Amino acid sequence: MVIDRQARLVEVESWGDYFLFTLDSPEIASQARPGQFLMIRVSETTQPLLRRPISLHNAEGNRLQIFFQVAGEGTRLLSLKKTGQFLDLLGPLGKGFNVRPEFREREIFCVGGGRGIAPLYYLGRELRAAGAQPVIFYGGRSEGDLPLRYRLETAGFEVLVSTDDGSAGFPGFVTSLVEEELKKRRPAFLYACGPDPMMEKLAETCRREKLPAEFSLESIMGCGFGACWGCVKKIRRDGQEKYLKVCQDGPVFSLEEIVWQEREHG
Amino acid sequence: MVDLSVDLGFLKLKNPVLAASGTFGYGLEFKPFYDLELLGGFVVKGLYLKPREGNRPPRLVETPSGLINSIGLQGIGVEAFCREILPELAGLKTAVIVNVCGEEEDEYARVAEYLGRHRGIAALELNISCPNVREGGRCPAQSPEATHRTVKKVKQVTSLPLITKLSPNVTDITAVALAAEEAGTEAISLINTLLAMAIDLETRRPKLGNVLGGLSGPAIKPIALRMVFQVARAVKVPVIGMGGIFSAEDALEFMMAGAAAVQVGTANFVDPDACLKIIRGLETWAEKHGIKKISEVTGSLQL
Numbered sequence: 001m002v003i004d005r006q007a008r009l010v011e012v013e014s015w016g017d018y019f020l021f022t023l024d025s026p027e028i029a030s031q032a033r034p035g036q037f038l039m040i041r042v043s044e045t046t047q048p049l050l051r052r053p054i055s056l057h058n059a060e061g062n063r064l065q066i067f068f069q070v071a072g073e074g075t076r077l078l079s080l081k082k083t084g085q086f087l088d089l090l091g092p093l094g095k096g097f098n099v100r101p102e103f104r105e106r107e108i109f110c111v112g113g114g115r116g117i118a119p120l121y122y123l124g125r126e127l128r129a130a131g132a133q134p135v136i137f138y139g140g141r142s143e144g145d146l147p148l149r150y151r152l153e154t155a156g157f158e159v160l161v162s163t164d165d166g167s168a169g170f171p172g173f174v175t176s177l178v179e180e181e182l183k184k185r186r187p188a189f190l191y192a193c194g195p196d197p198m199m200e201k202l203a204e205t206c207r208r209e210k211l212p213a214e215f216s217l218e219s220i221m222g223c224g225f226g227a228c229w230g231c232v233k234k235i236r237r238d239g240q241e242k243y244l245k246v247c248q249d250g251p252v253f254s255l256e257e258i259v260w261q262e263r264e265h266g
Numbered sequence: 267m268v269d270l271s272v273d274l275g276f277l278k279l280k281n282p283v284l285a286a287s288g289t290f291g292y293g294l295e296f297k298p299f300y301d302l303e304l305l306g307g308f309v310v311k312g313l314y315l316k317p318r319e320g321n322r323p324p325r326l327v328e329t330p331s332g333l334i335n336s337i338g339l340q341g342i343g344v345e346a347f348c349r350e351i352l353p354e355l356a357g358l359k360t361a362v363i364v365n366v367c368g369e370e371e372d373e374y375a376r377v378a379e380y381l382g383r384h385r386g387i388a389a390l391e392l393n394i395s396c397p398n399v400r401e402g403g404r405c406p407a408q409s410p411e412a413t414h415r416t417v418k419k420v421k422q423v424t425s426l427p428l429i430t431k432l433s434p435n436v437t438d439i440t441a442v443a444l445a446a447e448e449a450g451t452e453a454i455s456l457i458n459t460l461l462a463m464a465i466d467l468e469t470r471r472p473k474l475g476n477v478l479g480g481l482s483g484p485a486i487k488p489i490a491l492r493m494v495f496q497v498a499r500a501v502k503v504p505v506i507g508m509g510g511i512f513s514a515e516d517a518l519e520f521m522m523a524g525a526a527a528v529q530v531g532t533a534n535f536v537d538p539d540a541c542l543k544i545i546r547g548l549e550t551w552a553e554k555h556g557i558k559k560i561s562e563v564t565g566s567l568q569l
Contacts, residue, residue, distance in 0.1 A: 001298045002298075003299065003537075003538065003539065041536070046331040046483065046484045046512065047330060047331055048328055049328055049331055049332065049333055049483050049484070049532070049536060050328055050333065050535060050536060051535075051536060090538065219323070220324055220325075220326050220327070221326070222326050222333065222335070222535045223534070223535040223538070225295060225298075225538065226291060226295045227289060227290060227291040227295045227296070227534060227535065227538075228288075228289065228291075228326075228335070228337070228535055229311075229320060229325070229337045229340045229341075230325045230326040230335060230337060231323075231325075231326070232320065232323055232325065232340070233323065242319065243319060243320055243323070243340060
């Protein structure tokens, strides 16, 4: 975990609201793991005040990649950064996905909804390096919400897409597509990242199918490194339910740990 | 060379910058970023007798130049702190201050008594001002009488120096400060967060799970500065100022208004090394202004 105030933005790709940034940040890149995240300063003023938590999309050599969607003022300011500018990064943060040796030669489902696809490219690479066969499920409202499809396919991953409006791939929710595939094949594990309703539905499916899984959760964060206790979610651990920090104890939690009935608002 | 040290009477600090409770974890969270011994000191997160669950999420919402939190003092409790954390802090050559909480007056005293039996603690900060743990944001620091009783009770059970942390959610903060002083507090720190809220227009619900929270950050600095100014003129004990300090210049304003030392809070979230930058900034400013001892700045406001 380091502060890199001199992370040079070397490449910007964008598709509507979605952005893929490539950054030069050797120290963070050398420590990074799939499923971890960065806290990025988006403004030099006090408005907005806090850094923004952004998932790591990839790390290779000296370079990091982040993939994000403009969802508010913070990500809007981030999206305005130009090639050659320097970003102020804190990272890598959190506990990432756990890739296990027994996944070797097994199929592993990686399910991403919308911007939740971000960490699955890096995870897919790690799974492949471990000898596993990642199957990436990519769901969006319509075709325009699947900007990384081509990138994932050209990287050689098996990619199954779904759209709510049927404009590309399987018509319907990505959770239904996963259900369909489970009728045909049995993966060793499932990873997921996406909006809460998608994750909750997937959790149900995994429990029913007795499929072990890990989910990457999202939360509003104050600091990103465990100092503020602002990002907690209810987690079942050591026989009791308690509020654990998404930034430090997560963002990746195992299926059986997550307490879904905690309805939040805002 | 600028002498950055300040003497609070009961405690000498190597510089006037303390990290504020609730924004600095138990201290160890910041070890990856810098040597904690560079700080004047730090105030660890508030402790009750028992572990505490904290409030339901969401617990944070950003507002213009500010942050509203409703953490609700989630924490490990004083026993686990003394067993697991304090041994790692006790050897540090910096002031380790522990923030003391209580459901009622007796609990404050019991937590203080428990901490008093351990080595490595420079002072206690009495947290009678958290707006997130009682109905409607109420706290003992809203009443001079309750403040007096709590300070007195804690003073009776511990010989550790006491810093009483005040709430800005009052009509006359000097009355509360004077009550704390009269009950024997060695210092006063202020301000805690301002009771606040934010609403989601689409759901028409509060943005915080706990409905109300405490506002911090640059947005509250002018109010904090005014209150530090008022209290510093009213009491004889040293005043530790805080509320939206993000730069050395902010810290200097508080010192000119009468603060002997300052605490840096929300800035630690944005820049984990914020305290360090502020300490360096104080030194640079003093050099530039030919000031040999930073303590000369305290109360130097010209009216």
